[in-house]
Amino acid sequence: RNVKPDLLLVEPMMPFVMDELQRNYSVHRLYQAADRPALEAALPSIRAVATGGGAGLSNEWMEKLPSLGIIAINGVGTDKVDLARARRRNIDVTTTPGVLADDVADLGIALMLAVLRRVGDGDRLVREGRWAAGEQLPLGHSPKGKRIGVLGLGQIGRALASRAEAFGMSVRYWNRSTLSGVDWIAHQSPVDLARDSDVLAVCVAASAATQNIVDASLLQALGPEGIVVNVARGNVVDEDALIEALKSGTIAGAGLDVFVNEPAIRSEFHTTPNTVLMPHQGSATVETRMAMGKLVLANLAAHFAGEKAPNTVN
Ligand code: 8YV
Numbered sequence: 001r002n003v004k005p006d007l008l009l010v011e012p013m014m015p016f017v018m019d020e021l022q023r024n025y026s027v028h029r030l031y032q033a034a035d036r037p038a039l040e041a042a043l044p045s046i047r048a049v050a051t052g053g054g055a056g057l058s059n060e061w062m063e064k065l066p067s068l069g070i071i072a073i074n075g076v077g078t079d080k081v082d083l084a085r086a087r088r089r090n091i092d093v094t095t096t097p098g099v100l101a102d103d104v105a106d107l108g109i110a111l112m113l114a115v116l117r118r119v120g121d122g123d124r125l126v127r128e129g130r131w132a133a134g135e136q137l138p139l140g141h142s143p144k145g146k147r148i149g150v151l152g153l154g155q156i157g158r159a160l161a162s163r164a165e166a167f168g169m170s171v172r173y174w175n176r177s178t179l180s181g182v183d184w185i186a187h188q189s190p191v192d193l194a195r196d197s198d199v200l201a202v203c204v205a206a207s208a209a210t211q212n213i214v215d216a217s218l219l220q221a222l223g224p225e226g227i228v229v230n231v232a233r234g235n236v237v238d239e240d241a242l243i244e245a246l247k248s249g250t251i252a253g254a255g256l257d258v259f260v261n262e263p264a265i266r267s268e269f270h271t272t273p274n275t276v277l278m279p280h281q282g283s284a285t286v287e288t289r290m291a292m293g294k295l296v297l298a299n300l301a302a303h304f305a306g307e308k309a310p311n312t313v314n
Pocket residue numbers: 011051052053054055074075076077078100280282283
């Protein structure tokens with residue numbers, strides 16, 4: 001029999017990726033109400049899931065899929081998939097390593113500069129006619145000579161750190177494990193890092209150990225001139241503490257690409273001062289999404305060819 005395997009697609013991907021998926025699999029789109037009846041009927045035979053790093057696959061959904069053999073994540077974050085549970089069921093989980101760090105780092109720098117130079121406020125001031133009416137944007141701040149503290153020095157953290165050096169910043173970092181062959185200043189704890197930073201760039205993978213790692217005491221240590229940039233995951237930051245710190249002036253500003261409970265984020269962020277918000281766009285360029293999509297397709301293809309998918313992480 002030459003029947004296409006059933007695949008559950010949790011979120012849309014690029015047209016090129018979708019076309020390739022349709023060619024090789026019987027695709028059921030979780031986000032399309034019209035696909036629901038066919039999806040319900042296909043649950044017992046679904047053998048693959050393709051999903052985003054932010055969306056992952058809940059345990060509830062994993063349990064509904066008795067024939068599942070692979071969860072192909074279009075991203076590098078594995079925090080939204082229970083890897084151990086998947087392994088127990090002999091489900092391979094794959095990611096897209098090596099292709100997105102530069103774009104995520106670029107967005108981190110963009111958010112930092114946008115906060116330092118008030119790009120969001122300036123854009124609103126011009127559009128709303130307030131510039132023409134004589135209003136001035138307050139002066140911004142220069143990155144040159146400032147200290148950037150990178151929380152989590154993986155591929156993204158390193159790419160961000162070397163970009164920051166090009167802006168004349170000095171780099172320090174905290175990493176879960178000690179790193180050799182790195183010249184940047186290492187700190188023993190996240191709070192030590194924050195105390196010695198003007199900009200705190202959050203690049204750490206989300207896990208039970210890193211949940212709320214950016215908490216009230218760390219924001220206090222960062223101080224009233226300090227800026228938080230987060231391109232990692234929302235839940236590594238205590239968002240209530242962050243909102244409070246922004247409103248009270250405990251820190252100076254924040255550039256955020258990720259949030260708890262995306263896209264239904266805490267509404268307080270809509271009115272926090274000196275805050276630039278992005279809707280989880282770190283890897284969202286044509287070039288990188290193409291590269292990620294190719295890895296997703298390759299991981300799935302290897303799996304269905306009876307091989308171990310190259311980027312299996314569990
Ligand atoms: C998403 C991400 O996968 O890599 C990650 O962990 O969060 C992103 O790249 C992407 O936005 C697709 O949802």
